[in-house]
Amino acid sequence: MKRLPAMPDEWIDRSTVVRFRFEGSAFEGLAGDSISSALWAAGQRALGRSFKYHRVRGILSAANHDVNVMLQDGPRLNTRGDVIALRDGMDLTAVNTFGGVAHDRARVLGLFARFLPVGFYYKAFHSKRLFPAWERMFRRITGLGVLDFDTPHVRTPKRYDFCDVLVIGAGPSGLSAALAAADAGAKVVIVDENAHAGGSGLFQLGGDAARREHTRALLQRVTAHSRIRLLEGTCAGAYYADNWVPLIDAERMTKMRAAAVVVASGAFEQPAVFRNNDLPGVMNGSAMQRLIYRYAVLPAQRSVVLAANADGYRVALDLLAAGGEVAAVLDLRADVPASPQLDALRSRGVELLAGHAVYEAHADGRGALAGVTVCRIDAAGKVVAGSQRRIECDGLAMSTGWSPAANLLYQAGTKMRFDDGLQQFVPDVLPQGVFACGRVNGAYRIESRIADGRRAGAAAAAHTGFPSAIDAVIQPETESPSHAWPIVAHPDGKNFVDFDEDLQVKDFENAVQEGYDNIELMKRFSTVGMGPSQGKHSNMTALRILARLTGKSPQQVGTTTARPFFHPVPLSHLAGRGFSPQRQSPLHGRHAKLGAVFMQAGAWERPAYYAVEGRTATDCVRAEVARVRSAVGLIDVGTLGKLEVRGPQAAEFLNRVYTGRYDNMKVGSTRYAVMCDDSGVLADEGVVARVADDVFYFTTTSSGSATVYRELSRLNTEWRLDCGLVNLTGAYSAMNLAGPASRAVLATLTDMDLSSAAFPYLAVRSGLVAGVPVRMMRVGFVGEWGYEIHVPAEYGPVLWDLLMKAGEASGIGAFGVEAQRLLRLEKGHLIVSQDTDGLTHPFEVGMDWAVKLDKPFFTGQRSLKIIRKLPLKRKLVGFMLPANHLGQVPQECHLIIGDGDIIGRVTSISWSPNVGRHIGLAFVPPEMTAPGTALSIRVTDGTMVPAEVCTTPFFDPTDARQKEAT
Amino acid sequence: MNAVLRISPLFDVQAPLARDWTTRERMQVVARFGADEAARRANAGIGDRSFLQRAGVKGAGAAAWLNAQGIDTPAQPNSFLQLADGTLVARLGLTEYLIEDAPGGTRTAALMAQPPGERVYPVPRFDAALELTGTQIPELLRQTCAFDFSTLAAPALVMTSMVGVGVTALTLDSAEGPVVRLWCDGTWGGYLWLTLVEVAGDLGGGAVGVEA
Amino acid sequence: MKLMTCPVNGTRPVSEFVYWGEIRPMPDPDACSDDEWAAYVFNRNGAPGVKKEWWCHTPSNTWFIAERDTEKDFVLRTYLYGDDR
Structure with a gap:
């Protein structure tokens, strides 16, 4: 493993060797390496096989803007070699191969490429007879990894976070924005998805170490600033409404709420398009720079650089500074502007070929780059016949253009416009609270990026209440950072646009020919941008091709939108702890001790029945039913909604919300109550008890308690009747003592007069039972003499215990929801939302008697008058x-x-x-x-x-x- | 009624984890959960204050009615004050009040014995009441609630949602540093307590008893 | 996650709220025609624009009115019922 001499900002720790396996062979790397850099440093060139044609692939972007290097690490899937840090003991295999990277049997598919044009599956596999077989084949061939069903279930806790200004991207413009905002007084959080901040400011150097200083100085100030938190290895995954941004790191997701967001996310380098541009050794210019400066790896011994702007020239100078050979620099432009970089290259004797492009790349016996054929191109970008010439090289740097990393800007609703001068989409109209700076905003010169960052940071801070006077003058770009047509046609194709999906230029031509000539249709038919990298390295190029094929401008063609997430997010991060709120009665422990088998009833846990050793569930329920009919049973009905309305207009309020009349109730009586909605449909039901002239205590169904209380609160907000509503659902416990022996059991615990004269059916009485203050109603739900006993929740368990003890002699037992449902069914009582649905009105269920149409007003009255006539x-x-x-x-x-x-x-x-x-x-x-x-x-x-x-x-x-x- | 034992809304969930019990205000309370309570309390202690006596009242006439009983009420909505005898008076929103006795206090009993006045509506309460202490509590709150607790300073209080249930929260100063008091409906309390204890456990804390 | 401001409790994530619907004046149930009544019960205003809506902050059970531009997805102001001066 050979490394370059120490680089000033390198990520590797040369003192720590890391041992790992790749495709069954042992390798060594260094701590701080990515998997891709370690393999490349070790001389491994075949890092993966492409999705469709199973072509050998190496590094393309070295930045996770492509998934050439997609691996499986034991049971861990989606291991993207460019960004996952190397770890001791890793056991890596490339996904999507049949027999390994070196001898992938599926490479034979490349020979059938003629029969696998874009969208071929829509036409070839539609026969229903054959489809199960095709489906099985596809599932085997198109996976990106093998699931291990014993993978441990990991939960990583999510958390919330807050700041004034969130800056996304810690390259030169982001660092500058963070400082401007923090200097103005804002609390700033700046995140960068890379392991270390600095971005391209620390690797697009052109062999000039002093160029780093711009960025290093900013970084030093950022880390020292008391109002800035720098989070490295943290990706802003998406943009959600009102500046809600999920920050994803190796361990967890943090949901950040910012008052303003500055997007300084930079740009994706777009590979140039020519035949065999996917051979290992052909890579983005910025990939070579990342390898050199972060990992001290020389990308190739002898390189050719394809350029169209100053960035490409800097790549050539970086290669020379690292000790590599640069055989030639090609420039797509016929007229190359003068620059210090041009002079430096000339003085080093590098051959400079203006108006040239790469025609074709050639592989050696192992499938890696051995040389390129270059050619002249005319003003329209067409190949000049007969101008081809071969240059031997094992590296080809492509540096012909960029696409803005504007994903989060799109998600925020930014309107973008195509700038012809920059040959890039830039933000045109940004939403409130969202700002952009740097290359994503079309600023490419280092001074411009820093000034643009200052402007955006100050504006963001001002938006959050921290104004400052910052005068940032941003010079316009002198040359276009992106070439309008970095594409060279070739009759034999294999000039790739989207490396994830193996899409070549003619696939786009075919798609347009078939009529898919609109960007949205083109995307879906060809699948461009739909692979794991979601178009990061391909969308702009695809757009250019579509524009030329349809005779439109890029502005007219437009872009597809971007959706969360920006990079893949592990499901464990999304799952978090998984909070499932659970409501429990104060008597829950009693039920558990009695062997209750619980069921979910809405948010509540209720005993379905009480298990008895050796008895089936059905027999347990029948025994509980029998006990209630012949002796006495006790059931927890504390899940009922319990409300109180109090005041001079309490009765009037009930008259309006229920279908019955309550103003004529005697104090101490109860009355069944039915609630309808505006359309006359049954919404809820319960029992109203008049406990005083101006105090009514009423129940709702268990599942309706929260919504009924909320809606009644809203109605009184509107009506302003002289009464108040209190929700006692959680404050009161309730239990139903039912059966022929219920009165006798209760009588042993209380001095209250339980005679039917003093306490008739449907009456409500208050008093003390064993020293506990109670409110009791004689109700008929299960059809036995019984008492529904309401008591402050803190006394519920004590009362339960006393009743169970007092009932022992009578053979008391607890009964659950299943028994209760059977008991009420025997009495023909309906349960709202079981025996009624979203259209049931009272006349359909024999509740005419409960509806007093002659009242002045109640909710649903007019509708019921109409329905009554139908x-x-x-x-x-x-x-x-x-x-x-x-x-x-x-x-x-x-x-x-x-x-x-x-x-x-x-x-x-x-x-x-x-x-x-x-x-x-x-x-x-x-x-x-x-x-x-x-x-x-x-x-x-x-x-x-x-x-x-x-x-x-x-x-x-x-x-x-x-x-x-x- | 003085002899009747009150059940805590957290009794059922605490019983499997408790080591020693005691009684406060006629309610069974966990005295100790384990051996390392001091460490838990210093990191992220989830303490139980459900045993304190509490009363609620709301309505347009509530403030005047409380004042007439010698209970001062906060001038600002969503704020609290403490009376000289340690009684906590919390103003929930515009016209609702939560009164919590100091240990051994009798204000709330006296209050509930009074007939309510005009436009005064008593609100019986069965709260799970928690006390959070320790250096990791800000992190615990970050993992459980979308409200920015760094903006909450006495005498303000907040009504918000924590791990999916409604809570009322405020911060108090104590001898050991800032303390967060939480109240939620007792029927959700068991779930809230178990969840916060689990999160606290990840932060070096956990349930702490009253005699820790 | 969108933010909503309760006039009493402040700005919170929208998950702390419940949306009821646009304020719709009820026609006189005793005087209006069946058709007018059915329109009130079943029809809703689907046009984009600024609407006055009932919202509830559920942890505090606070009902209030939000004036919301449903075309621009923007809340102009919120206030307690009756406070819209």
């Missing part, structure tokens, strides 16, 4: 399956079929031990509601199950259970 479309009825029914039992949502049509559906169904048959509720047409009407229910596999309509309640139709035994 014929009913369906009605909810009870039904039963035949006694001794064998065979399949329908489930909720199974359909009722009549004359081959859907005429209704089942909403609830269960085996009833007390009735001895399967019972349920269903929607049926109004003409089929008579008891005894036959129904046909279709189960999943098409079998029809017979049923018949019956009256409800199925059990205790006269509510005898609520009356004193005679």
Whole structure:
């Protein structure tokens, strides 16, 4: 492994050798190397195989703007060699090969290239008969790695962060912007995706070490500044609304909220296009400079440089300064402006060929670059016949143009315009709070970049409330940094535009010929820019080709947009800890101790049933039901929404929001309450208790509590009735003691008068039970004598324990949600959103009695008046399956079929031990509601199950259970 | 009723982790979770103050009613003050108040015994109340809440969302440095406590008892 | 993640809020025609432009009005109901 002498800002640590494996062979690199730089330093030239044709690939950008070097490290996928740091013990293989990089069997696909034109898969594989086979083939051939299903599940905690000004990119313009903003008083965070800040300011040197000083001085001031935080190895992954930027580093995602964002992200070098421009050894000029200055690696012994601007000349000088040979510098331009770089090269005896291009690159026996054929080009960029000439070299530096790294600007909604002079898109209209500087803003000379950064940083700070007077004069560029047509045609093709997708120039010609001549269609048909690097190295070139093919200007062609994320982000970063808010009753521990099997009911965890050793779930539920009907059971109903409205207009408020009347309730009574929305559809239901003249305590469904409270709050904000609403859902615990023995059990704990004269059915009473203050209601949901006991949550568990103890002699047991659902079904009670849907109104479910249309006003009243006059479309009825029914039992949502049509559906169904048959509720047409009407229910596999309509309640139709035994 | 034991909203989630229990204000509280409580408290201690007595009241008439009972109320919305006897009076938004007794205090009991006046609506509360101490608490807050706590200084308080549940938060000075007090609905409290204890654990902290 | 400013609690991420919809005056339910009533119940104004909307800051249950330009995705101001002087 040979390295250049120490570079002043090198990233490598020469004292630490790192051992790793690549494609089964052992290699050595240095700490601080990227995988690509270590392999290149070791002389490895074949680093990967391309996606479609499986051509040998080496380094192209050395910056993760392409994925030539895409590896798998054990189970770790998406290991991008250009930017992943080398680690001891890495075991790397190139993805997408069959038999390894050296002997990839799939390289034979290259021979069939004629039959694999752009979009070939749309035409070749559409036969349905063959498609499963094609799909299997594609899955095998087109993967970018092999999943190991035993990969450990990693969660990395996300965090939030805040600053005044976020600067994205710590190259010369970004560093300058950060300083200007911080000097004005703003708190600045500056991020750079590279391991070390400085950007191109520390490698585009042209052999002139003094050129670094611009950037080094800025960097020193930045690290010393008390109001600047510099985060290296941190990528700004996307731009979301209101300056919300995810910062991705090796460990986690930080969600940064900035008051202003400065995008100083630089530009992507675009490879020139000529035949075999993908051979290992052909690379971007900036890739060579990164290798030299960051990793002290000489990219090639003997190079040819293809230039079209000062950047290319600096590449040549950097190669010479590193001890490499430069056989020739080609310039696409016929007239090359004078410059110190030109003079320096002349004085070193380098051959300078103006008006020349590379015609073709040639490989040696190993598939790496051995030489290039250069040619003259005319003013239109066409090859001058007969001017070809071969030059031997093992390196070809392409430095013909740039594309702005404007991804985050696009995401922020920036309007870009094409600048003909710069041959680049630049920001035209930036959104509020977003600023751009440096090369992404079209400033290329180092002094311009720094001045532009000062301007943008000051403007950003001013936007966040820290004005300053900064006068930044930015000189216009004297030459275009990008050439308009760095593309050379060749009859045999293989002149690549998009290296991720193996797209050559003729693929674009074919796409336009097929009619995909608009940038969005071109992208999707050809897949240009849709590979892992998402067009970083290819989009501008593709745009130029499309413009020329369609006779439009780049401005007219336009660009596609960029979407999050800028670079790949591991799913573990996105998953974070995974917060799942969970609501629990104060009695939760009691349920757990009793063997509860929990279920999710919205945000709550509730006991579905209580498990008993040796018993099935169904038997447990049936036993709980039996206990409630024959003795006494206790259920936690604390998940109910519990609200209180208090004040002189409390009754008026309830009259307006519910369909019933509440102003005429006696204190101490309860009344069932139905809530409809504006359209008359059932929205919620509960029980209203009048505990004082001006105090009503009312319940909502468990899932509705938050939304009902919120909406009622909104209504009173609008109506301003003299009353106040309080949400007691979490502050109160509630339990239902139900069964024939319930009164006897309760009586042992309280002095309250529980006689039916003093405490009739549907009454509400307050008092003390075992010293605990309670509010109790006699309600009928499960159809047994019982008490719904509401108590401050902190006393809930104590009361539960006391009731369970007091009930021991009577055989008390806890019962859960499943038992409760069966008990209420036996009484024919509906559950909103189980037995009702988004269109159900009260008249469809037999709740006419609850709707007082003669009230002055209530929500939904007018709609119900309209609906009342229309014929009913369906009605909810009870039904039963035949006694001794064998065979399949329908489930909720199974359909009722009549004359081959859907005429209704089942909403609830269960085996009833007390009735001895399967019972349920269903929607049926109004003409089929008579008891005894036959129904046909279709189960999943098409079998029809017979049923018949019956009256409800199925059990205790006269509510005898609520009356004193005679 | 004086003899009846109050349950903490955090009892069920703390029981598996607690080492010793004690009783404060008739509520069972964890005295100690483990051996290294001092270190946890110094890094990111999640302490439990649910046992303190609390009362809530809201309405257009609430401020005047409280003042008439000798309880001063903060002039600014979303701010708090402490009375001479240590009672905390927090103004939540415009017209809602949370009153929290100092240990052993009796203000809230007296308050709830009073009949509410006109436009005064009592708000019974069952809060999980936490106290966060330690050098890593700012980082813990960064990992759990999108509100910038560096902008929160007494006497301001904030109502925001933390790990997906609504919380009220304020910072107080104490002998050991700044302390963050949190309140949330007790039925979400178990989840909040478990989540914060897990995050604190990653930062060298964790649950701390009252006798740590 | 967009920001929204509650008039009482300040500027927060929009995830702390619930959007109810545009303020729509209710026609007199006793006097209007069935068609007018149905339009109120089922139709919504889909045109882009500045709309006055009900929003709720859920951690504090604060309902307020936001004037929002739905074309430019920009909130002009927020205030408590009745405070729009």
